[in-house]
Amino acid sequence: MPSHILPVTNPNLHSSKQHSYLRIDPTTMPLKQNDPITSTRLVSSPFEDETIISVRPLLSRTPSFAGTTTTSSSASYQQRRRRVASENSLSSLSDEAIGQRQSLAREVDHAAPETFLLTRLSLKLLGYMGILVQYEKLELLRSIRIYSMDEWIRNEGLFSILLCNCSWAALVASVSNVENSGDFEGQFFMAESCEIRLVGYRWIMRFLALGCYSLMLFPGFIQVGYYYFFSGRVLRSIVYGDQPRNRLDLYLPKNTDGPKPVVAFVTGGAWIIGYKAWGSLLGQQLSERDIMVACIDYRNYPQGTMSNMVEDASKGISFVCNKIAEYGGDPNRVYLMGQSAGGHIAACALVEQAIKEAGEGGSTTWSVLQIKTYFGLSGGYNLFNLVDYFHSRGLYRSIFLSIMEGEESLRRFSPEVIVQDPNLKKAVSLLPPIVLFHGTADYSIPADSSKSFAETLQSVGVRAESILYEGKTHTDLFLQDPMRGGNDRMFEDLVSIIHSDDREAQAKDEVAPPRRRLVPEFMLQLAHRVSPF
Known part of the structure; x- marks a missing residue:
């Protein structure tokens, strides 16, 4: 591109006919917009100071289109700005809507497997809620004698009858022959394999008792919720792990004047309905005594079996031990607690960890x-x-063994049996003091x-006691x-043990006020009388 050469009067010469030519950088040529007559240019000069030179343009500036005024040009510019802003706004709203749809899709994707697991669990539990009588062979069916349908119902305590692979008409036809022959005959025997699921009367009564029990405690549930x-x-x-149920709730004391003791709590729920929110009442009341509580959630059956539950609980305990200082807890004063099935899971996690530290397990x-x-x-x-x-209480052997991964795993998940193993003395010696609370009317x-x-632990040298x-x-x-x-x-017994080393x-x-x-x-x-537990 050719250089721009402008004639400039040399101030050192008195003659106006003599000129000095200076090279101008086109990138440093700002125009003075408010002066239609002259344009000011910053000229690169061989002198140390920069010289401002006014040059009269050869042609005066005019609008790009004839008949267009500055006002209309400005209006057009503003209109374009509004149009661009509107397009940007629509684009932003569109992006936000897409983001919301994607977020909703993620929530649905997360909820779908949980819903499937809960549905499968419900169907499985319904299958185990009754007395199962299965007749595989026709000869076995013919060998069973029932003399009276009324006596059958009365003796078994049955409320209703559900049939699989058999029709109700077949049963009615069979029952009609019971009074005459004392044996099942007719269409009922035509089935090669007939499974009768008899939903026990006692289960119906337990559900009614559970409903009444929950109703009696409902005012408390509302306040705790x-x-x-x-x-x-x-x-x-x-979040404490990579599984969907690897979550915990943290209950913080009101006073933040120093690191607080921490209780890592594993809730109960018969290994099936455990949830971290079940510990909210305990968490609220302990936090009022300057004790931090971490309620650990874990996978339930059938989402997981016993080994998964112990693994989740161990991860939650690890999070508390390693991260609780970030929330104001004292990592040197961590207590482990579990209730019902949660007590069993926490004890298994504790014993398993001791075995690992004794050199019998992994990292x-x-x-x-x-x-x-x-x-x-x-x-x-x-x-x-x-x-x-x-099994006698309704948690049938088959489903219980499924939770515990088979009869061969009962020893592995029985802490009382494991601590008696003479090969694990080193691991047992690592166990902390153990305090067991229990009610004498617990059914x-x-x-x-x-x-x-507690007696077994004492016999192997562990500090343990049971408080009934x-x-x-x-x-x-x-x-x-x-x-x-x-x-x-x-x-009060629990708090006194936790605060045993803290005089303040x-x-x-x-002087703590009584609880409300x-x-x-x-x-x-009434809740005590109707409790199904």
Whole structure:
């Protein structure tokens, strides 16, 4: 591109006919827009200072199109700006809508497998809720004699009959012959394989009792639920692992004057309906005593089996031990606690971790030495003694063994049996002090379970004790008593152990106000009477 050469009067010469030619950089030629007569250019000069030169243009500037005024040009420019802004706004709204649709799609993708698992669980439980009578061969069917349908129903305590691979008409035809021949005959026997699922009357009564029990405690559930969802001191669903249920809720004390002791709590739920929110009442009340609580969620059956539950609980405990300082907790004062099935899961995780640290297992991400005390609340620790008992209570052997990964795995998930292994003395010596709470009127898991485990631990050199509460059921210690308000023996025992090394906290506990009542006494008494637990 040719250089731009402009004639410039040399100030050192008096003659106007003599000119000096200076080279001008076209990139440094700003025009003065408000002067139609002259244009100011910054000219590169061989002199040290830059010279501003006014040059009269050869042609005056005119609008690009004849008849167009500056006002119309400005209006057109503003219109273009508005159009571009509108397009950008529409694009932004479109992107936001797409983002919302993608977010909704992700939520649906996440909810779909959870819904499938819950549906499959419901169907499986319905299948196990009755008395199963299966006749595989025709000869076996003919050998069964029932003399009276009324007697059959009365003896078995049946409420209704569900049939698989057989029609109701076939059963009616068969029953019509019972009174005459005392045997099943007719169309009923035409089925090569007939499965009769008999839903027991006792299960119907248990569901009714559960409904009444929940209704009696409903005022307390409402208040606890409000605190759980709307309190600023509850951090919900903190991720601790890569599984969908690897979440925990953190209950923070009101005072933040220093690191607080922490309770890592594993909730119960018969290994099937456990959920982290079940510990919200305990978390709320312990946080009022300057104790931080982490309620750990885990995979339930059939989403996972026992080994998955122990794995999830161990990951949650590891998170508490390694990350709790970021939330104001004291990593040197971590306590492990579990209730019912959660007590069993937490005990298995603790024993398994001790075995790993003793050199019998894989790598570890936390240490049993970080756990000051283990608290077991209404838990079961010897599955060999509980299989038949659970079967009689409605958790049938087949489904229980499915949860525990077969009969061959019962020993692996029985802490009371494992600690008696002479080859694991080193691992057993690493266990922290263990305190087991249990009610003597517990019909879900007998109190002997905690008593026997404590005695076994003592026999192998572990500091352990069982504290039994006379007349308390499976849920009294965990629900009814805390909702009653006032002084709660089990709660006070728990707090006193946690604060045993903190004189200042003990002084505060002595003057702590009594807890507020959540449910009227007559409703608590009714709940105690109708409780299916």
